[in-house]
Amino acid sequence: MAAIIIGYVLFQSIFFLLKAWKHARVIGLNMKRLKRAAGATAIFTIAPAISIILGMITLSKFLGLPLPWLRLSVLGALTYELPAASTAASVMGISLSDTVTSPNVYSAITWVMTVGILSGIVIITLFLKRMQSGMFKLRQKDEKWGKIFMDSLFLGMISAFLGMIFSDIRSGITGWIPVVIMLLSAMIMLVCGYFVKHRNVKWLENYAMPISMLSAMALSIPVSFLMKGGM
Amino acid sequence: MNEYENKIHRWGRLSTSLAIVLFLSFPLFVSIYYNAWPGWGPFLSGLLGVAPIFWVVGAIEAFTFGPMLGSGGSYLGFVTGNLTNLKVPAALNAMQSMGVEPNTEEGDVVCTIAVAVSSIVTTLVLIVGMLLLAPLQPILQSPVLSPAFDNILPALFGALAVVFISKNWKIALSPLILMLVLFIAVPSLSSAVSILVPVGAIFTLCISRLLYKKGMI
Numbered sequence: 001m002a003a004i005i006i007g008y009v010l011f012q013s014i015f016f017l018l019k020a021w022k023h024a025r026v027i028g029l030n031m032k033r034l035k036r037a038a039g040a041t042a043i044f045t046i047a048p049a050i051s052i053i054l055g056m057i058t059l060s061k062f063l064g065l066p067l068p069w070l071r072l073s074v075l076g077a078l079t080y081e082l083p084a085a086s087t088a089a090s091v092m093g094i095s096l097s098d099t100v101t102s103p104n105v106y107s108a109i110t111w112v113m114t115v116g117i118l119s120g121i122v123i124i125t126l127f128l129k130r131m132q133s134g135m136f137k138l139r140q141k142d143e144k145w146g147k148i149f150m151d152s153l154f155l156g157m158i159s160a161f162l163g164m165i166f167s168d169i170r171s172g173i174t175g176w177i178p179v180v181i182m183l184l185s186a187m188i189m190l191v192c193g194y195f196v197k198h199r200n201v202k203w204l205e206n207y208a209m210p211i212s213m214l215s216a217m218a219l220s221i222p223v224s225f226l227m228k229g230g231m
Numbered sequence: 232m233n234e235y236e237n238k239i240h241r242w243g244r245l246s247t248s249l250a251i252v253l254f255l256s257f258p259l260f261v262s263i264y265y266n267a268w269p270g271w272g273p274f275l276s277g278l279l280g281v282a283p284i285f286w287v288v289g290a291i292e293a294f295t296f297g298p299m300l301g302s303g304g305s306y307l308g309f310v311t312g313n314l315t316n317l318k319v320p321a322a323l324n325a326m327q328s329m330g331v332e333p334n335t336e337e338g339d340v341v342c343t344i345a346v347a348v349s350s351i352v353t354t355l356v357l358i359v360g361m362l363l364l365a366p367l368q369p370i371l372q373s374p375v376l377s378p379a380f381d382n383i384l385p386a387l388f389g390a391l392a393v394v395f396i397s398k399n400w401k402i403a404l405s406p407l408i409l410m411l412v413l414f415i416a417v418p419s420l421s422s423a424v425s426i427l428v429p430v431g432a433i434f435t436l437c438i439s440r441l442l443y444k445k446g447m448i
Contacts, residue, residue, distance in 0.1 A: 010354050012246050012310065013307055015246070024344070044320075045321060053371060056360065057372065065364075074250075103261075112274060116281035119290050123290055132297070150333045150334060154323060156432030157432060167421040171418075216386035217379040
């Protein structure tokens, strides 16, 4: 069952990919650059996807494999599934550390976790078209403000996550580790930017983001070791 | 809206509705297969614990990320999930490197491709992960690697921030200060970051509108 649903979503992704790819050619996008951008997206995705496997392992101890596999492949997110499962479990008076064996509890949790996440997707299905035409109109009416509007949305999101990185700094030096990693990633990105802009290393433009992210993740291993007082 | 847009919305609505039906069929299947219906009591009390927060978060995400991801990207992104930690950064990065703007036809196409590629890769990685879980588990959970996965968000948002802050530092300044103060003052907020994303977005919009009216940006 889980495999059927995942198969369907995979099919849907491929379908939209092909349609968009065809249309990209129609509107005259640079296909060579687009190919590179798609490749860079694939590479960029791998590390977060592996961290999703870790979430799957954590959840599978409680719920078995099929449900976490399904939920983290489609629809769900790490940020949702763990709290949702633990809330559902605590309401039913069971602990997340034990595997669910009762069919009744398992079925209750699957129902709660499914119905509990549907709001976003229902809204998108019903209202996205209207939302989108609103955004197009906004852009047509005042192009400059339309652009600032979008940038503000992005920056609002980015600021929230940057702020979160600082949330542990009062807990001592180990709380600064995420901050250091963020700065390292930012610095590597700046170096990549320098090479793209001033040294004309064009291929790097697409890969700057995955390179910065993966290098910073790799550096976090020695950095955490040092900052936690190892040596 | 042109013909392509209309088609994407038609397919998007159709395929997403079908996806919702399929998602609901999983608990239905479990209930029928095990002949175990949770009963209204446990279901509603469980839902009461989850829905007030997650329905609100989901609704807010729809209105925040819908405009960001464009039409095809949104339908796919909301079906496949993992928006903040994966799909939205992937789409932003792809638009950036293609030099296209969101909410234009080009931006829409690039977003759709980025979200689709990212979904396909995630699904494949998870399939591999599931098949190889036994040999992979000790490697992935080894203490040596754990800092790398603990720091995935700082590593991602550090690089992303450079691109967007350097482009619009005037817009970025006030939400950054707000979020720093909030999170440093109330560390427990870090578990509610999905609520603070729209707070940040709305706050930034208000400040930007002011700056724009005064001709400062």
